Amino acid sequence: MATVDYNDPASMFRAMGAGPGHLPFPEIISPDQVRRQSKQSSAQIFSDWKLLNDILDRHEATIQKRWAKKTKNQRVEILLTAWPKMSATHRPDFAAFRREDMQDREAGTKFREAYMWPYINLEDLSKPKTLPLFLHARSRNAPDVFALADSNAVHLGIVSKAIVPKFMNDYTMVFNNRKTAESYGELIAWDDNEDAFSWLMSGQGVQPGEGLIILEMQQHTLSFLVDCCVRIMHDVPADKITSDECPVQPRPELVSETAEGFASLAVLAAEAPYRSPANMDLARLESLFTAKVGAAEDHIWSLREDPSYFAEALLEFREHRQEMIKDWNGREHPLFRQNRQDILWQRIIGNVVASALLELEVWTELLSQVKELQGLQTKYAAVISPDETLPGEYLDALLKFQHYLNQASKGPMGVLKQAAVASPPLRPHFVREPVESPATTKIGVSTKPGTKLDNIEEQLLWLLRLLWEDGHQLFLAGLTTVVDELGRLMQSEKKARKLVSSFIAEVIGDLTIVTEGIRQVKMYQPWAQSFEEQLVDKEDGIKREYAQRTMHWSHLLQATGGREQTRITMLGTPEQGRFYYPIEKRRTKDNVEAMREAEKNLDIFWKTVDQSLRSKAGDKLDQTALRKLLSQPRILQRTPAWVQPETYTTGGEKAATDVDAIRKPLSDLYLDLGQGVESTTGRKVLHDRKSTAKAKKQGVSSPPSNGVTADSAKIAPGAVADQQPILPVDARALKVFRTLFYTPSVTATPGEVVWTDFLHAMVSTGFVPQKLYGSVWQFSLTKLDVERSIQFHEPHPAGKLPYRTARRFGRRLERAYGWFGGMFVLKEKDLDSN
Numbered sequence: 001m002a003t004v005d006y007n008d009p010a011s012m013f014r015a016m017g018a019g020p021g022h023l024p025f026p027e028i029i030s031p032d033q034v035r036r037q038s039k040q041s042s043a044q045i046f047s048d049w050k051l052l053n054d055i056l057d058r059h060e061a062t063i064q065k066r067w068a069k070k071t072k073n074q075r076v077e078i079l080l081t082a083w084p085k086m087s088a089t090h091r092p093d094f095a096a097f098r099r100e101d102m103q104d105r106e107a108g109t110k111f112r113e114a115y116m117w118p119y120i121n122l123e124d125l126s127k128p129k130t131l132p133l134f135l136h137a138r139s140r141n142a143p144d145v146f147a148l149a150d151s152n153a154v155h156l157g158i159v160s161k162a163i164v165p166k167f168m169n170d171y172t173m174v175f176n177n178r179k180t181a182e183s184y185g186e187l188i189a190w191d192d193n194e195d196a197f198s199w200l201m202s203g204q205g206v207q208p209g210e211g212l213i214i215l216e217m218q219q220h221t222l223s224f225l226v227d228c229c230v231r232i233m234h235d236v237p238a239d240k241i242t243s244d245e246c247p248v249q250p251r252p253e254l255v256s257e258t259a260e261g262f263a264s265l266a267v268l269a270a271e272a273p274y275r276s277p278a279n280m281d282l283a284r285l286e287s288l289f290t291a292k293v294g295a296a297e298d299h300i301w302s303l304r305e306d307p308s309y310f311a312e313a314l315l316e317f318r319e320h321r322q323e324m325i326k327d328w329n330g331r332e333h334p335l336f337r338q339n340r341q342d343i344l345w346q347r348i349i350g351n352v353v354a355s356a357l358l359e360l361e362v363w364t365e366l367l368s369q370v371k372e373l374q375g376l377q378t379k380y381a382a383v384i385s386p387d388e389t390l391p392g393e394y395l396d397a398l399l400k401f402q403h404y405l406n407q408a409s410k411g412p413m414g415v416l417k418q419a420a421v422a423s424p425p426l427r428p429h430f431v432r433e434p435v436e437s438p439a440t441t442k443i444g445v446s447t448k449p450g451t452k453l454d455n456i457e458e459q460l461l462w463l464l465r466l467l468w469e470d471g472h473q474l475f476l477a478g479l480t481t482v483v484d485e486l487g488r489l490m491q492s493e494k495k496a497r498k499l500v501s502s503f504i505a506e507v508i509g510d511l512t513i514v515t516e517g518i519r520q521v522k523m524y525q526p527w528a529q530s531f532e533e534q535l536v537d538k539e540d541g542i543k544r545e546y547a548q549r550t551m552h553w554s555h556l557l558q559a560t561g562g563r564e565q566t567r568i569t570m571l572g573t574p575e576q577g578r579f580y581y582p583i584e585k586r587r588t589k590d591n592v593e594a595m596r597e598a599e600k601n602l603d604i605f606w607k608t609v610d611q612s613l614r615s616k617a618g619d620k621l622d623q624t625a626l627r628k629l630l631s632q633p634r635i636l637q638r639t640p641a642w643v644q645p646e647t648y649t650t651g652g653e654k655a656a657t658d659v660d661a662i663r664k665p666l667s668d669l670y671l672d673l674g675q676g677v678e679s680t681t682g683r684k685v686l687h688d689r690k691s692t693a694k695a696k697k698q699g700v701s702s703p704p705s706n707g708v709t710a711d712s713a714k715i716a717p718g719a720v721a722d723q724q725p726i727l728p729v730d731a732r733a734l735k736v737f738r739t740l741f742y743t744p745s746v747t748a749t750p751g752e753v754v755w756t757d758f759l760h761a762m763v764s765t766g767f768v769p770q771k772l773y774g775s776v777w778q779f780s781l782t783k784l785d786v787e788r789s790i791q792f793h794e795p796h797p798a799g800k801l802p803y804r805t806a807r808r809f810g811r812r813l814e815r816a817y818g819w820f821g822g823m824f825v826l827k828e829k830d831l832d833s834n
Contacts, residue, residue, distance in 0.1 A: 029208070031187060041219045060135070094477065100162070142179050167207075173187055362411065365404065386526055412507050416507055457499065460486075593642060736753055758809070
């Protein structure tokens with residue numbers, strides 16, 4: 001074996017496998033070379049930065065207005081003049097990564113500019129608002145603010161070996177808090193400063209070769225921005241553009257791009273390279289995760305309360321099973337040929353139940369950790385400094401949180417692997433390997449021979465494949481980058497949206513929120529720069545704790561298995577009208593009896609599942625978020641027996657049947673009605689529940705009395721509700737809320753809700769919507785005294801909410817905020833106009 005001389009970099013790299021056909025051999029540089037290049041670049045960077053700042057002080061408002069008024073072609077002309085051969089598309093480094101393989105990059109990439117300056121591209125900068133954002137951020141903040149952000153921007157180029165930094169050992173280059181050209185990018189020998197090596201390890205400094213890349217990036221970027229300003233202000237002589245003849249002006253406001261008129265996570269991600277680097281926002285994560293916990297609870301609630309929701313969930317999951325794909329010979333899966341669909345339903349029901357329960361546990365755990373991190377951040381606020389290492393307790397919590405996020409991302413990626421290829425829009429592009437046994441769970445899927453994909457289809461499938469394969473390519477590209485690109489593609493290309501089913505859009509939405517957590521942790525600079533190195537000594541302990549902490553989740557995954565498996569499958573299979581639930585139809589005796597029968601069947605199914613869970617897990621369920629949810633005094637709404645509508649009249653008018661008059665606990669197994677409800681909510685609620693139970697036994701529902709309407713009765717579905725304010729809204733919003741909180745009748749049927757009308761209605765009550773990725777929208781309240789946010793899925797691909805979905809939205813708003821139909825009235829000015 002050859003001897004390695006660790007004082008000789010060339011010998012060291014040869015020992016690591018560098019050389020022709022292997023790892024790229026970096027150029028070895030001397031301290032004198034580094035200092036000379038650093039000095040020249042730093043001087044130019046600070047000169048251009050000062051000039052850019054002076055220009056923006058005097059002309060920022062004018063530049064914004066002129067840029068917005070120009071046509072796209074005019075903007076492109078200015079950009080190409082200032083930066084010839086500028087990349088055409090968003091994230092050109094990502095496009096290059098798709099086009100080149102490892103051998104191409106190692107031989108010398110053809111796309112160095114794309115990898116070095118991924119944010120310098122025509123697609124983004126030619127928009128009306130992006131260049132003004134870029135100019136503002138780079139002029140109003142010193143170059144050191146962007147050093148680590150620029151280092152991260154070229155990350156794909158470096159890890160993919162398209163960009164190979166020069167190498168010099170025993171030195172650290174420092175940018176942090178260096179505000180002068182003389183100190184910026186200072187080269188410090190480890191022998192001269194005992195902290196220099198630790199700065200490199202902690203992310204407070206960089207390897208000299210990477211430092212030279214940062215300097216090159218910033219030098220060309222600032223020169224380009226100055227050139228753009230001069231060309232936009234073409235009527236002002238260059239030698240007078242910063243003179244006293246042009247006085248300093250107040251700074252104008254900056255406006256971001258939007259999606260459908262509202263803030264968008266995809267837009268914010270696309271704009272991030274053109275803004276000042278953000279820091280970790282734990283409050284934002286708490287809001288996102290709180291909303292996801294609420295959505296997971298509502299999903300479980302709806303699966304237990306609404307027979308049609310339960311049946312639709314099963315049927316949608318069925319449509320995304322790989323058994324639905326035909327094999328190479330065009331034949332169906334043996335499950336269908338041999339009439340063994342009971343096996344398929346067993347798998348489907350098990351997956352729907354287990355995934356619903358597991359999602360609640362995952363989001364609850366992530367929310368708990370975010371709250372813990374907020375406490376630690378507050379605790380150590382006085383001692384946290386960019387020049388210091390993080391306290392051990394806080395660092396451990398961050399690394400643990402990062403690990404849990406990475407594990408949480410595997411859930412949606414696993415679903416994509418199984419479900420994306422089987423989804424109806426993408427299924428024609430794939431074939432299944434032939435199998436003979438209906439019981440086999442091993443299914444091989446490949447691209448259908450002869451399939452020709454257009455550019456959009458190719459991009460979409462390549463991105464999805466990166467996610468579900470979870471391999472080396474994803475490691476190089478980075479999970480957040482791939483998810484960002486997927487979200488951007490779906491937002492910008494109508495065809496991409498059509499190729500993504502509503503089920504897959506929801507999975508992508510879940511993955512987006514997990515990756516937003518990962519992104520926020522990576523923003524915690526400069527410390528996040530060294531998290532991977534810090535993890536080396538702690539990873540085994542974190543993995544052991546994760547395995548122990550999540551051990552009880554395994555029982556939830558077995559909820560529908562064991563001795564009761566066959567019975568659970570039989571009770572849950574949505575065939576022979578078992579869950580026929582004509583909620584959208586006008587009330588007739590037949591429809592009411594069908595709804596009551598479906599509700600009874602659903603209650604029996606869940607009672608059997610709960611009994612199975614208790615027998616398997618016993619007291620271990622006490623450690624789960626599911627146990628906490630099911631033991632709360634939350635009440636399912638059930639349909640009373642049919643009565644003739646003429647039975648209860650006021651002033652000769654027919655009274656609507658109170659469809660929600662009968663209520664029952666979310667789970668009989670976990671809630672003692674005789675004690676738990678009375679001690680929690682008081683005797684009045686207990687008395688009401690006994691009355692409804694009596695009415696159900698008699699098969700007749702009691703009418704509202706003492707002036708109590710059906711709407712007001714809904715205020716307290718399981719507990720004494722807070723007094724809700726009256727909310728005046730316009731006619732458009734009122735129509736939406738009347739559908740969301742529709743009172744069933746024998747003479748009318750509800751209609752659909754247009755998604756844009758729903759957005760308008762939510763905004764009118766004080767919500768601020770933000771579009772996340774996939775189909776997810778988050779709504780945060782600003783005007784009312786409520787802190788909790790809520791998430792809804794935009795109907796996909798159609799833009800309308802069917803009544804069934806609108807009704808579920810109303811139920812969710814009721815559970816989250818206590819809302820009911822009677823809260824909303826028409827504004828006075830709308831009354832006048834009518």
